[in-house]
Every structure is written in C-alpha cells, then in structure tokens.
Amino acid sequence: MTERQRGGRAAKAEARREAILDAAMAEIAESGYRATTLAAVAARVGLTQPGILHYFPSKKHLLIGVLEARDQWDTAAILSRSTDVKLSHLEQIVEFNAERPGVVQTYTALAAESATGQHPAREFFTERYAAARAAFTGFLHQEFGDRMPGGLTPEQAAPLLIAVLDGIQIQWLLAPDEVDMPAAFRNLVTLLTAAERAEDPADLR
Structure with missing residues (x-):
C-alpha cells in the first residue's frame, strides 16, 4: 500500500469515527446515556453494531470519546x-x-x-x-x-x-x-x- 493510500484510508477512518461520535451525541441527548444502545447509534450512522465496535470497543469507550471530543472543541x-x-x-x-x-x-x-x-x-x-x-x-x-x-x-x-x-x-x-x-x-x-x-x-x- 502506498503512502497516499494509507493517508486516504486514515482520513476515511477519522471521518467515520467523527460521524459515530456525532450520532452518539444526538442519541444521548435524546435518550440519556443509560437508554442509549450501540444498535441505536449504529442505525443513526448507517453502520452495523460490529462496525461501531471496530472504532469503539464498548459503549463506555464511546461515551468517553464523546466527552473527549467535546473538550477538544472547547480547547480549540x-x-x-x-x-x-x-x-x-x-x-x-x-x-x-x-x-x-x-x-x-x-x-x-x-x-x-x-x-x-x-x-x-x-x-x-x-x-x-x-x-x-x-x-x-x-x-x-x-x-x-x-x-x-x-x-x-x-x-x-x-x-x-x-x-x-x-x-x-x-x-x-x-x-x-x-x-x-x-x-x-x-x-x-x-x-x-x-x-x-x-x-x-x-x-x-
């Protein structure tokens, strides 16, 4: 794989990760964390639940990702x-x-x-x-x-x-x-x- 191909794949993965975080934020805002499911987040972003787990190994990892993203935006x-x-x-x-x-x-x-x-x-x-x-x-x-x-x-x-x-x-x-x-x-x-x-x-x- 060329450097350009690796860069394109990394950019695509980062975009997908950000889309998952956006979907998780929307779901948590509507339903609260406890009622939010990985399946619901997956449906919002057009992935399967295993597809979500590829980027975030658990619901807790997804939650921390949401919180860290929010803090990064504020810092920026x-x-x-x-x-x-x-x-x-x-x-x-x-x-x-x-x-x-x-x-x-x-x-x-x-x-x-x-x-x-x-x-x-x-x-x-x-x-x-x-x-x-x-x-x-x-x-x-x-x-x-x-x-x-x-x-x-x-x-x-x-x-x-x-x-x-x-x-x-x-x-x-x-x-x-x-x-x-x-x-x-x-x-x-x-x-x-x-x-x-x-x-x-x-x-x-």
Whole structure:
C-alpha cells in the first residue's frame, strides 16, 4: 500500500469515527446515556453494531470519546484566540456552545447522570471539574492577582464561576428564547470587571 493510500484510508477512518461520535451525541441527548444502545447509534450512522465496535470497543469507550471530543472543541475555541486565557476568552466558548445545543444537552445530561451510582463517566467528570477548578484558579490569579475585586481569592471564586457557566447552560437549554447565554456570561464579566474598575484609584478622581 502506498503512502497516499494509507493517508486516504486514515482520513476515511477519522471521518467515520467523527460521524459515530456525532450520532452518539444526538442519541444521548435524546435518550440519556443509560437508554442509549450501540444498535441505536449504529442505525443513526448507517453502520452495523460490529462496525461501531471496530472504532469503539464498548459503549463506555464511546461515551468517553464523546466527552473527549467535546473538550477538544472547547480547547480549540480558546486557543484559536490566545494561549493567555482570560475571562473575555471564555466568552468565545459560550458563543461556540450556543451554536451547538445538541452537544451542550448531551454534556449536561451526562454530567448530571455521572453523579448517580457507578456511572461510567463519574471518574471523567470528577477529574474534569478538578482540572477546571485548577485552570480557572490559574487564570483568575493572572487576571486579578491574589484577591478578586469582591474580596474572594481565585481559589474561592473558581468553583463559583464554573457553577455559573453550567447553570447558564441549563437555563438556556430549558428556555432558549428567554435566556441569551453569551449575553448572560458577558453580564457576569461586566460585574467582575466593573468592581475592579471601581477599586481603581484613577476612577475615584
């Protein structure tokens, strides 16, 4: 097999893998993880169940693939703007998510399900939230120093910021015509930065 043939086959396999992940996201968003079957995903993408297992050895592997793909998209959305992450850059993720409600619905449903029993995504979300708290703490330190304008430390503020992001997503999913997700996040940034400006001696003159 030539290098060109191998490259074409690899590209085809990657496209098929992405199609399976898209189908899995849609199925989980509609039915939840526990009710989702490999057969249903296979039917959506036009494959047999063994065809799905060729790319993902089990339903759990497929679930982790869905979650990892979602995180890769979010990371790409940030890095496309800057490697120096600030609150304003998180807005790009919020805007990006507003264009893909199915992915947000899948992620939100899985995050909630993972808190119950021995869910296969429990470890993933436990580690992801720990990593998110650490990352948010880091960029809040970089942007505000050791204290936020309201007096909280970045370590104290990080889980609250994550909670706001997740909470806005749920409200938006339930009432998309009433909740403007990107605008709601911009309002949060305004609150934080307005408090920072109010503490600036230059603004008191």
